[in-house]
Amino acid sequence: MNFCPRSRGRPRCQQAALSREQIIERAFVAFAEQTYEQVSLRALAKECGISDSLLHHHFGSKQQLWQEAADNYIAPLMATLTTNLETLAANDRPAQALRQNLPQSLKNMVSNTAALAFIFREGDQNNERSDYLRQRYMRPYLNRLDALFNQAVLDGDFRPIPPAARHVLIMGFLRSMVIPAHLQDELAPHLSSPEQTHALIDHIALLLLHGFSQSSPPLLGATTHVQ
Template sequence: MTAAAPAPRTPRRRGRPSRTQTETGPATRDRILEAAREEFSERGYEKTSVRGIAKTAGVDSALVHHYFGTKEQVFEAAIEVAFAPALDAPAALEEGPLDGVGERLTRFILGIWENPATRTPLLAIVRSAVNNETAAAVFRRLVAAQLLRRIAGALDVPDGELRAELAAAQLVGIAMLRYVIKVEPLASADPEQIVRRVAPVVQAHLTGH
């Protein structure tokens, strides 16, 4: 008796992961994000590839595209998770009177940078943004939409967005010199000393008095 011919396999669309690949669920997505943060941190935006992220995560590159799309979209998803602690800054502003927002914001942002667990992914974001315009555009979009506008809304003062941006420029500049470029004596200064000196300047930016 002649054996029945095997049923023809349904062709799969190019670039789309197989059913078994997509059935791995949220754990696989999280693994890809973790791999992306690791790759962007070690290599920067320019030298990181979707293929490299996939290899680190132990998945096919088509699965990375399936979950996130382009490399730019992977980067945005990865930094949004890494940037999440900073997004609580507006809430910190609302925890006390308006005349103390400068100290509260300075202490909050400095605390994020002082913590190694949150500092490492932030360093990766800043380095990528400084060296690549695409990464910088993603970072600007995230900072403007999810941080500065919310800070401005929490302040409820005239020119709130400009005030928030000036305060952010002050704090980002300090972070760059202290944690990225590591200029002394700022790099090894006591955090409380920095808060005492910087908070009044941030207060002036935010409230004008």
């Protein structure tokens, strides 16, 4: 569906109007680059070459447009991550599947910087949108990772580490890729090219997996914890 506004007494516009998918794409980029509150539907409509009333007519509220953007761009990314994880889990021990999946998933996520920014723009908030992302997209994937991790613990391959500790390490690293804050200077050389970024991810994954491994030295003050 194309949106081409037509004013009374004027011929239909000659330029090709943006499709619904193109408008959602521009909305997705806007929500990734700015906070939800900063995104202006009027400015977005102007950028798309349509009236803000037409934008409201076809997409409803800003919240509805945000959700369509999430469903169009976050859903495929998480589906890819889940499919890759299940393929590895079906063909190897849980620990080995996780060893292969962690660097692979991190690289997939980091290569989608707009999706990461979209997620973490809302991740710092406690609202309907952040809850939607967590419950619909992030939590099912993390739950599957946790199930494989727990099986790897039972197999004697991984040490028991609280889920919160694992999630903080992984999600904290991903957040630093799009919102580096005080690490901006340190991370800049590693983000200068895909090769440099992948090398950094390999180092991070190696450190995490070494810490998870049962053969690693015990963590200072660590307690047995499986959940």
